[in-house]
Amino acid sequence: MLRIKNKTASMGAIALSLTLLFTGCGSKTEPTAAGSAPAATKESTAAATPTPAPAKSTEPLTVYLNxxxxxxxxxxxxASGYKLNIVSGNGAEIMSRIEAEKGNPHWDVVWMDAMPSIHQLGKNGQLLEGWSPKNVDGLTDFAKKLIPANKSYYATGAHAASVLIYNTKAIDAAKAPKTWSDLSKPEFKNIVGMADPAVAAPAYPFVAWFFNNQGMDGGKKYFDSVLANGVKVYPKNPNVSTALTGGEIKVAALQESNAYIMKNKKEPVEIVWPEEGAPASVRVAAIQKQTKKMDAAKAFVEFILDPKTQQELIDKGEESYFEPSAKGVTAKKDRAANAKLVVADPEWAASHEAEIKTWFADKAVK
Known part of the structure; x- marks a missing residue:
């Protein structure tokens, strides 16, 4: 279910009352003969004084968020003085909402772990194009390479859409999976789980990399072998975590924050970063091109690209295990030193998204 949090300001009415009060006490000039200049009174002098800049709108900026x-x-x-209204949900919920509102968008900014889906919104002409944040030069080379030609979205970080994780009470380290191809081996039959790419936002970038890297036929062949080995598909990554700790499965392809949360809770699990790399889910932010709150929207994107903001998200955030997109930010100390991310081409992944999700839905056993 979508969770909607409305954060409106109560100061608007007070500000309006003060404005009306001071308007009633406004400046005036003495009557003069035709053609002569008005008398210089104290009131007219006050009227010539520059007025302060208008207060920022109290109408909240609506951000659709994972x-x-x-x-x-x-x-x-x-930090900004702007008010924020957050509408959060899983990837499928947010994208369905955006599609339903296509003719009358209710959102100003979308910020999601779904670069291919956001890329497609840009191709459909729904995003602001040609704008560069003032702090874009402070992005890492990795993040700069992900900026689309039309400048319709910007990466705020990337994390492993899935790493390998196993229950140490059920599997010895020597026998644990080391590569993605291990998931189709007989010794892991019926004990592996993963998230549904049609529901969980990070799960599509995970499966998309295999299809992009190996071609459509190669991707189908790989997942045919994995699914035939009895892989269980759960709606979201927290469901996978629960199945792993509950003993329903013993191995999982699990989003990295969920994996490290389990480690931090002292669960009997161990994380493996495959040498070939972990497919990345890139978190991106984009502005709805028809927004009436453009200044606030741009301020929000620049805010989440700021290294201080990204450092605070890593230090205190709920999804704090990720590779930052801003220079000068330190990732979690316990994040693996050999953490290698690989990314599916967003143009390719966007154009094949419906096809891959449909194929996977027809094949997966849930």
Whole structure:
């Protein structure tokens, strides 16, 4: 279910009352003969004084967000003075909502672990194009390479859409899976789980990399072998975590924050980063091109690209295990030193998204 948090300001009415009060006490000039200049009174002198800049709108900026880092709301409001309305949900919920509102968008910014889906919104002409944040030069080379030609979205970080993780009470380290191809081996039959790429936002970038890397036929062949080995598909990554700790499965392809949360809770699990790399889910932010709150929207994107913001998300955020997109930010100390991310081409992944999700839905046993 979508969770909607409305954060409106109560100061608007007070500001309006003060405006009306001071308007009633406004400046005036003495009557003069035709053609002569008005008398210079104290009131007219006051009228010539430059007026302060208008207060920022109290109408909240609406951000459509994955189920992560809702601490961004108070952080942004405190730093910018703009109010924020967060609408959060899983990837399928957010994208369905955006599609349903296509003719009358209710969102101003979308911030999701779904670069291919956001890329497609840009191709469909739904995003602001040609704008560069003022702090874009502070992005890492990795993040700069992900900026599309039309500049319709910007990466705020990337994390492993899945790493390998196993229950140490059930499997010895020597026998644990080391590569993605291991998931189709007989010794792991009926004990592996993963998230549904049609529901969980990070799960599509995970499967898309295999199809992009091996071609459509190669991707189908790989997942045919894995699914035939009895892999269980759960709606979201937290469901996979629960199945792993509950003994329903013993191995999983699991999003990295969920994996490290289990480690930090002292669960009997161990994480393996495959040498060939972990397919990345890139978190990106984009602005709805028809937004009436353009200044606030741009301020929000620049805020989440700021190294101080990204460091605070890593230090205090709910989804704190990720590779930052801003220079000068330190990732979690316990994040593996050999953490290698590989990324599916967003143009390719966007154009094949419906096809791959449909194929996977027809094949997967849930």
């Amino acid at each position: 189920d992560f880092d809702e601490i961004i709301g108070p952080m942004f409001e405190k």
